Amino acid sequence: KAGVTQTPRYLIKTRGQQVTLSCSPISGHRSVSWYQQTPGQGLQFLFEYFSETQRNKGNFPGRFSGRQFSNSRSEMNVSTLELGDSALYLCASSFRLGSHRPGNTIYFGEGSWLTVV
Amino acid sequence: AQTVTQSQPEMSVQEAETVTLSCTYDTSESDYYLFWYKQPPSRQMILVIRQEAYKQQNATENRFSVNFQKAAKSFSLKISDSQLGDAAMYFCAYRSAVNAGTASKLTFGTGTRLQVTL
Numbered sequence: 225k226a227g228v229t230q231t232p233r234y235l236i237k238t239r240g241q242q243v244t245l246s247c248s249p250i251s252g253h254r255s256v257s258w259y260q261q262t263p264g265q266g267l268q269f270l271f272e273y274f275s276e277t278q279r280n281k282g283n284f285p286g287r288f289s290g291r292q293f294s295n296s297r298s299e300m301n302v303s304t305l306e307l308g309d310s311a312l313y314l315c316a317s318s319f320r321l322g323s324h325r326p327g328n329t330i331y332f333g334e335g336s337w338l339t340v341v
Numbered sequence: 342a343q344t345v346t347q348s349q350p351e352m353s354v355q356e357a358e359t360v361t362l363s364c365t366y367d368t369s370e371s372d373y374y375l376f377w378y379k380q381p382p383s384r385q386m387i388l389v390i391r392q393e394a395y396k397q398q399n400a401t402e403n404r405f406s407v408n409f410q411k412a413a414k415s416f417s418l419k420i421s422d423s424q425l426g427d428a429a430m431y432f433c434a435y436r437s438a439v440n441a442g443t444a445s446k447l448t449f450g451t452g453t454r455l456q457v458t459l
Binding site for chain 1: 451
């Protein structure tokens with residue numbers, strides 16, 4: 225079955241612009257979360273969506289936002305881009321929110337590389 | 342808040358040998374999950390192994406096994422019979438099970454880069 229798909233894979237934006245990244249979870253998965261990975265800060269949790277509702281949010285400014293559609297696909301948006309927003313943005317999906325069952329493995333996509341110049 | 346610490350930025354192992362990657366964590370919770378993820382050059386995070394805190398038995402997955410010491414808050418990964426394909430960044434991660442019904446947030450360590458030599 226298809227894995228977690230993120231688009232675009234690579235993009236370059238200018239400071240002050242905004243960007244939208246897309247994530248299609250594995251079929252049947254309804255929980256989608258986003259992470260930012262940078263050399264300096266490592267992997268940091270951005271937010272998580274389940275059933276079109278944000279369930280958890282990391283410590284990021286309001287310029288970072290997201291949403292989830294009825295088909296579980298998710299988008300994240302960063303407005304007024306700053307140089308420090310340059311990072312790999314990873315999307316992850318799983319079957320059920322917070323399930324204890326071993327089958328609820330969290331699967332990651334290959335990420336979207338964002339460069340802000 | 343929970344923290345995860347990986348004190349080995351880089352490790353090297355010869356092919357077919359065994360290597361152990363260290364991870365410690367800090368939490369006040371009694372119920373949680375611990376994971377090891379592998380991130381190869383493609384940058385996709387791949388789950389290697391998971392451990393439920395309420396289980397005393399250490400998890401194993403083929404050549405991968407963990408040494409989970411709950412009292413010491415230690416969670417090391419042992420890779421046996423290392424292969425060239427094991428070369429990657431390895432991340433230790435924590436997930437709370439206290440509010441399992443509302444969140445799947447992972448807290449990651451800083452990672453250990455594993456090199457496998459011939």
